[in-house]
Amino acid sequence: MGELRIGIAGHGNLGRGVELAIRQNDDMELAAIFTRRDPSAVKPLTAGAKVMKMDDIESMKDCIDVLIICGGSATDLPEQTPALAKHFNVIDSFDTHARIPEHFANVDKAAKQSGHLAFISLGWDPGLFSVNRLYAESILPNGKSYTFWGKGVSQGHSDAIRRVEGVKKGIQYTVPIESAMEAVRSGSQPELSTREKHLRECWVVAEEGADKAKIENDIKTMKNYFDQYNTTVNFISEEEFDRVHNKMPHGGFVMRSGLTGDGEKTHQMIEYSLKLESNPEFTASVLICYARALGRLYAEGARGCKTAFDIAPAYLSKLTGEELRASML
Amino acid sequence: MGELRIGIAGHGNLGRGVELAIRQNDDMELAAIFTRRDPSAVKPLTAGAKVMKMDDIESMKDCIDVLIICGGSATDLPEQTPALAKHFNVIDSFDTHARIPEHFANVDKAAKQSGHLAFISLGWDPGLFSVNRLYAESILPNGKSYTFWGKGVSQGHSDAIRRVEGVKKGIQYTVPIESAMEAVRSGSQPELSTREKHLRECWVVAEEGADKAKIENDIKTMKNYFDQYNTTVNFISEEEFDRVHNKMPHGGFVMRSGLTGDGEKTHQMIEYSLKLESNPEFTASVLICYARALGRLYAEGARGCKTAFDIAPAYLSKLTGEELRASML
Numbered sequence: 094m095g096e097l098r099i100g101i102a103g104h105g106n107l108g109r110g111v112e113l114a115i116r117q118n119d120d121m122e123l124a125a126i127f128t129r130r131d132p133s134a135v136k137p138l139t140a141g142a143k144v145m146k147m148d149d150i151e152s153m154k155d156c157i158d159v160l161i162i163c164g165g166s167a168t169d170l171p172e173q174t175p176a177l178a179k180h181f182n183v184i185d186s187f188d189t190h191a192r193i194p195e196h197f198a199n200v201d202k203a204a205k206q207s208g209h210l211a212f213i214s215l216g217w218d219p220g221l222f223s224v225n226r227l228y229a230e231s232i233l234p235n236g237k238s239y240t241f242w243g244k245g246v247s248q249g250h251s252d253a254i255r256r257v258e259g260v261k262k263g264i265q266y267t268v269p270i271e272s273a274m275e276a277v278r279s280g281s282q283p284e285l286s287t288r289e290k291h292l293r294e295c296w297v298v299a300e301e302g303a304d305k306a307k308i309e310n311d312i313k314t315m316k317n318y319f320d321q322y323n324t325t326v327n328f329i330s331e332e333e334f335d336r337v338h339n340k341m342p343h344g345g346f347v348m349r350s351g352l353t354g355d356g357e358k359t360h361q362m363i364e365y366s367l368k369l370e371s372n373p374e375f376t377a378s379v380l381i382c383y384a385r386a387l388g389r390l391y392a393e394g395a396r397g398c399k400t401a402f403d404i405a406p407a408y409l410s411k412l413t414g415e416e417l418r419a420s421m422l
Numbered sequence: 423m424g425e426l427r428i429g430i431a432g433h434g435n436l437g438r439g440v441e442l443a444i445r446q447n448d449d450m451e452l453a454a455i456f457t458r459r460d461p462s463a464v465k466p467l468t469a470g471a472k473v474m475k476m477d478d479i480e481s482m483k484d485c486i487d488v489l490i491i492c493g494g495s496a497t498d499l500p501e502q503t504p505a506l507a508k509h510f511n512v513i514d515s516f517d518t519h520a521r522i523p524e525h526f527a528n529v530d531k532a533a534k535q536s537g538h539l540a541f542i543s544l545g546w547d548p549g550l551f552s553v554n555r556l557y558a559e560s561i562l563p564n565g566k567s568y569t570f571w572g573k574g575v576s577q578g579h580s581d582a583i584r585r586v587e588g589v590k591k592g593i594q595y596t597v598p599i600e601s602a603m604e605a606v607r608s609g610s611q612p613e614l615s616t617r618e619k620h621l622r623e624c625w626v627v628a629e630e631g632a633d634k635a636k637i638e639n640d641i642k643t644m645k646n647y648f649d650q651y652n653t654t655v656n657f658i659s660e661e662e663f664d665r666v667h668n669k670m671p672h673g674g675f676v677m678r679s680g681l682t683g684d685g686e687k688t689h690q691m692i693e694y695s696l697k698l699e700s701n702p703e704f705t706a707s708v709l710i711c712y713a714r715a716l717g718r719l720y721a722e723g724a725r726g727c728k729t730a731f732d733i734a735p736a737y738l739s740k741l742t743g744e745e746l747r748a749s750m751l
Contacts, residue, residue: 113683117563138684194748214751221557223751224735225694228550230750231711231738232704234446278697344691353703354442355467360699361707362673365554368607368691374682375561375690382560402736402746406553409560417731419523421559422543422552 097388098124098156099381102147102177103163104135106341107186110377111161112138118381120411124157154180158391159384161185171196178203178211178398182391184380186216193219201398210391211398215383216376217367218242218345224401225347225365233351233361237282241269241290245343245372253318254295257311259303262331264338268292269346277348280360293324296338298331343372382409426717427453427485428710431476431506432492433464435670436515439706440490441467447710449740453486483509487720488713490514500525507532507540507727511720513709515545522548530727539720540727544712545705546696547571547674553730554676554694562680562690566611570598570619574672574701582647583624586640588632591660593667597621598675606677609689622653625667627660672701711738 099115101108104126115121116139125143128135132144145153150160160181164170170187177183178200187196193214204211214220218240226238247267254263273290276283295312299305309326313319329337344367353359369375383401386408390399407414412421428444430437433455444450445468454472457464461473474482479489489510493499499516506512507529516525522543533540543549547569555567576596583592602619605612624641628634638655642648658666673696682688698704712730715737719728736743741750 110682117682117686190751193751194744197747219751221561224557226750227735227739227746228553231714231735231740232550232707234740351707353439353446353707354700357446359703361704362697364693364695364697366693368693370690371683371688374688378561378680378682378690385560400747400751402743402751403734405732405734406556406560407731410556411560411563414731415523417556418526418729421555422519422522422548422729422731 096120096122097384098122098158099384100124100127100150100153100157100160100181101163102127102150102160102173103169104128104130104137104144105163106373107377107380108161108163109138110371110374111163111380112142113374114377114381115139117378118385118411120385121381125153127153150177151180157181159184159387161380161384171199174211174213175199175203178209179207180209182210182387184212184215184384184387186220186376186380187214188216188219190219197398197400205397208396210387210395212383212387212400212404213398214400216379217369220376220379220401221367222345222347222365225363226349227402229347229349229351229363229365233349233353233363235353235357236349236351236361239274239277239285239290239348239350240345241274241348242345243267243269243291243343245345245369246341250293250295250318253315254297254312257308257315259300259305259308260297261300262298262334264296264334266294266296268294274346274348277350278362278364280350280362282350287321288323291322293319293322295324295326296334297326297328298334299328340370341372342370343375344368385409385411425449425451426713427451427487428713429453429456429479429482429486429489429510430492431456431479431489431502432498433457433459433466433473434492435702436706436709437490437492438467439700439703440492440709441471442703443706443710444468446707447714447740449714450710454482456482479506480509486510488513488716490709490713500528503540503542504528504532507538508536509538511539511716513541513544513712513716515549515705515709516543517545517548519548526727526729534726537725539716539724541712541716541729541733542727543729545708546698549705549708549730550696551674551676551694554692555678556731558676558678558680558692558694562678562682562692564682564686565678565680565690568603568606568614568619568677568679569674570603570677571674572596572598572620572672574674574698575670579622579624579647582644583626583641586637586644588629588634588637589626590629591627591663593625593663595623595625597623603675603677606679607691607693609679609691611679616650617652620651622648622651624653624655625663626655626657627663628657669699670701671699672704673697714738714740 162185250265579594
């Protein structure tokens with residue numbers, strides 16, 4: 094088998110991450126990057142990379158084995174993934190949990206009609222965290238599951254801060270509460286409210302002359318975003334902001350506390366965690382790894398839409414079954 | 423589909439754990455327990471459970487959907503699993519890592535010839551830990567993997583202690599070294615020697631009049647078992663031993679520290695851990711969960727031998743694909 098030819102639709106943080114992840118996998122190559130901007134404005138990280146207009150993407154359908162769609166979940170992916178699945182095998186990271194069933198149905202229909210294979214909602218949550226929830230809940234049916242996120246930057250909450258009057262720059266970190274995690278690990282299976290699981294930590298550069306007390310109050314009382322949490326608002330200089338808060342770290346924890354045995358009194362604890370210096374780079378690494386699985390499953394005849402739940406682990410690895418059993422089992 | 427009919431071959435700690443795990447899954451039922459002992463000496467935990475001689479197992483081949491073989495890896499499973507795969511769909515927890523390729527080949531041949539499906543080497547290591555190694559190494563190709571075990575009872579090392587002259591009772595706990603785990607989590611990708619990763623903690627009841635200094639020295643210098651480790655030997659009373667050291671806790675950590683991004687400088691950390699009050703009960707829960715997957719894959723036509731690497735997560739859950747996507751993705 095030749096190298097897997099990867100197309101990237103969208104060249105934001107995630108698209109650039111995918112470009113970099115391809116470099117780490119010598120069974121893949123970058124076929125082209127597609128953008129809605131002027132292609133000459135896109136600076137690929139790969140020497141000689143082809144950058145094309147999104148409108149011309151269909152002309153490349155015989156040159157791409159897997160197209161990774163790097164748009165946003167709010168408006169891009171619900172349109173793009175079903176539309177592009179008519180012409181390509183596609184992967185996306187659609188992460189609006191509540192709308193996954195609807196997105197799945199749309200993509201499944203498009204992919205089946207055109208004879209393509211599509212993987213949706215990949216990355217770490219949804220994605221690896223989902224897989225870990227599934228394994229843990231299947232193994233320990235009598236138990237309770239918990240997901241904690243962070244410490245990491247929430248894009249949605251950072252955007253919300255920046256919409257507050259008087260805010261020049263702002264960033265929000267979601268912080269899991271250590272004592273809540275310890276309570277889970279103890280096996281007590283606590284009921285935890287939203288406020289008890291996470292803190293929201295905000296760093297703000299105020300416009301000159303802005304009313305800081307009002308900014309702080311506007312943030313802390315913002316419906317749905319902050320009002321259900323304990324929130325801290327820290328004002329800093331623009332210089333400090335640019336120097337310290339220029340990264341996109343994230344991560345989190347999936348835990349299941351379960352009981353087994355006679356009388357169901359034996360405590361068993363499963364925990365999965367990620368500590369990521371770059372959320373988009375890690376998400377990209379997950380997408381690229383599933384691109385390999387997609388190439389293989391497509392060659393075996395799989396069509397339609399699948400999620401991480403449907404893909405056996407062996408498909409993700411470059412190694413053969415024999416090599417995996419000898420080295421990793 | 424009716425309830426999945428489970429047979430249990432061998433009724434030691436693991437077999438009893440399987441019996442208890444069946445109770446937690448209402449889509450399964452216990453068909454029969456098979457023993458090499460006198461069946462009347464076996465005390466099943468399930469009211470009305472059928473206990474039969476292992477020699478009569480073939481007579482039950484039409485009454486069992488999945489046979490879970492609960493023998494030991496040293497001598498039982500290499501014989502039993504291929505032999506029983508001629509008449510049953512089977513699952514084992516074969517855990518001699520170095521001999522897995524050979525075991526796989528033997529079981530695969532027997533299962534294919536007779537048209538059965540067999541899952542081998544399931545449990546948590548090999549099993550869940552293997553799956554986590556595979557996911558993590560596939561996602562972060564530039565990185566280093568670490569497995570730590572414990573704190574928990576090592577059966578093999580406890581047996582070794584009990585063979586030392588003057589030892590009446592003995593148990594050994596494998597203890598992961600916290601500072602080594604912290605070094606891994608820091609992203610420094612340390613090279614760790616055997617001694618730097620784990621301590622061995624021994625609790626011994628000496629025979630009356632035994633030479634304790636000699637016992638301690640005999641244990642600490644025992645080739646392969648203890649000589650490469652820092653080992654502590656603690657002498658306690660039989661009363662304390664029986665009261666405190668009567669459980670089989672275990673667990674461990676699979677970690678991968680990897681680098682992504684431009685110049686591969688971004689640190690990404692994946693960690694999976696288990697903290698188990700009962701090793702055999704947890705292992706049994708894993709086996710029973712994979713029995714469900716086996717039943718489904720067999721119905722789909724799968725034959726031969728498979729490992730945890732070959733089984734898509736969705737097969738483990740009682741929920742449908744639609745329910746999983748709506749609730750767990």
